[in-house]
Amino acid sequence: MAFRRQRVSVVTPVLNPPSKHYWPFRWPRNTDLKSERALSERAIRRGESSFTQSLSHHSSLMAQISLSHIAKAYPNGPRVIRDVSLTVNDREFVVFVGPSGCGKSTLLRMIAGLEDITDGDLLLDGQRINDLPPKDRDIAMVFQNYALYPHMTVFDNMAFGLKLRNFSKADIRQRVEKAATILDIQNLLDRKPKDMSGGQRQRVAIGRAIVRDPKVFLFDEPLSNLDAKLRGQTRIELQKLHRELQATIIYVTHDQVEAMTLGNRICVLRGGDVMQFDTPMTLYNQPANLFVAGFIGSPPMNFLRGTLTEQAGTVQFVSDGGEVRIDLSTHPHRQAFAVQAGRPVVLGIRAEHLTDQPNPAYHVQPMAVDALEQLGNELFAYGMLAGNRFVARLPADSTLQLNEPATLYWQTEKCHLFDAETEQRL
Numbered sequence: 001m002a003f004r005r006q007r008v009s010v011v012t013p014v015l016n017p018p019s020k021h022y023w024p025f026r027w028p029r030n031t032d033l034k035s036e037r038a039l040s041e042r043a044i045r046r047g048e049s050s051f052t053q054s055l056s057h058h059s060s061l062m063a064q065i066s067l068s069h070i071a072k073a074y075p076n077g078p079r080v081i082r083d084v085s086l087t088v089n090d091r092e093f094v095v096f097v098g099p100s101g102c103g104k105s106t107l108l109r110m111i112a113g114l115e116d117i118t119d120g121d122l123l124l125d126g127q128r129i130n131d132l133p134p135k136d137r138d139i140a141m142v143f144q145n146y147a148l149y150p151h152m153t154v155f156d157n158m159a160f161g162l163k164l165r166n167f168s169k170a171d172i173r174q175r176v177e178k179a180a181t182i183l184d185i186q187n188l189l190d191r192k193p194k195d196m197s198g199g200q201r202q203r204v205a206i207g208r209a210i211v212r213d214p215k216v217f218l219f220d221e222p223l224s225n226l227d228a229k230l231r232g233q234t235r236i237e238l239q240k241l242h243r244e245l246q247a248t249i250i251y252v253t254h255d256q257v258e259a260m261t262l263g264n265r266i267c268v269l270r271g272g273d274v275m276q277f278d279t280p281m282t283l284y285n286q287p288a289n290l291f292v293a294g295f296i297g298s299p300p301m302n303f304l305r306g307t308l309t310e311q312a313g314t315v316q317f318v319s320d321g322g323e324v325r326i327d328l329s330t331h332p333h334r335q336a337f338a339v340q341a342g343r344p345v346v347l348g349i350r351a352e353h354l355t356d357q358p359n360p361a362y363h364v365q366p367m368a369v370d371a372l373e374q375l376g377n378e379l380f381a382y383g384m385l386a387g388n389r390f391v392a393r394l395p396a397d398s399t400l401q402l403n404e405p406a407t408l409y410w411q412t413e414k415c416h417l418f419d420a421e422t423e424q425r426l
């Protein structure tokens, strides 16, 4: 493999971005580049070991991150992170997910040291690091916009942080080669960023983090510039990468599919608060509140407002207006529901728990179908029920017809119930 000569002098484009015409993509904000450089200067004293050795040193190094009552307010602004406490375990892949503006990037940037923490304690392996400069945190961050240096080759981009720290040429070459092999970009080392696809650039950005062998990787929406197919492929590669590196990873996205497929655990955020922090399957099967129920899962869960009634041991859900009446007496949580009789509630049921195949154990519900989406392997049937949009996920060969009355069968034990006022799961 041919390498370009390795520069000895350090060239930094941080304050001198080239003309925007030269760089076909958005030039990273100076703050991002500064941050990136600051992060790349971390732990200079630590690493004289070879990359191969240092890869395995993760087996003995802990990297646990704890947030205790963390809050953030920008100057003269309200708290955008209100009171977040959670622990990311050693070698865990945790995803922060939530709608735009919920505070996930702010949280990540506080962990990186790029934002001040207004209140609370940030601990890395039990040590409070609120005031530790980013370069000393042993944390590498991969940005959405890659933040690559356009005038440098891939090799030089990946080697840059190591050169700053005066790693030996041999060590740099070994680390870059190893990272390039892991990411399958060995044949791109002589290219400049402008001659690569978005997916390749993103790998280089990840490679630049890997060569540093940090304790913790932070990813800020790294796939959002990629097209859908490449995003899917890269998701799988990130899973492999996590297994290979055995590193602690915190990953920010607004995409619940990315969150579900990547995270060992997912932290769902809304308006600066944690809505639920748990495994993907727990979020899916036992959403703690209405927000998580509606956010996780595609298509989103169907909802109906109504009231619970209890009579002679029978627990019923009656929708507002009385159009839908569901007997919940066989539901595993019927006793908890009975206690709530008389309260306004929201009932939720996922599209895959409605079927057009008769089943004597299921609730029978008429619904006029006003739209069909045939996806080849499945069919989505849409209609209105008690004023709410409903969708059923059916087999592709279903015979349901558009604009004809249909009968759907509900798997009642899969219904979720939430308090209509507190929005918490019952």
Ligand SMILES: Nc1ncnc2c1ncn2[C@@H]1O[C@H](COP(=O)(O)OP(=O)(O)OP(=O)(O)O)[C@@H](O)[C@H]1O
Pocket: 074, 077, 080, 098, 099, 100, 101, 102, 103, 104, 105, 106, 107, 254
């Ligand atoms: N420098 C800043 N000054 C003031 N307010 C800010 C600043 N940066 C972010 N905010 C505000 O903080 C809140 C959280 O922003 P943040 O970027 O963390 O959200 P996010 O969940 O990452 O959103 P997105 O997915 O759109 O990036 C938003 O209301 C945003 O407007």
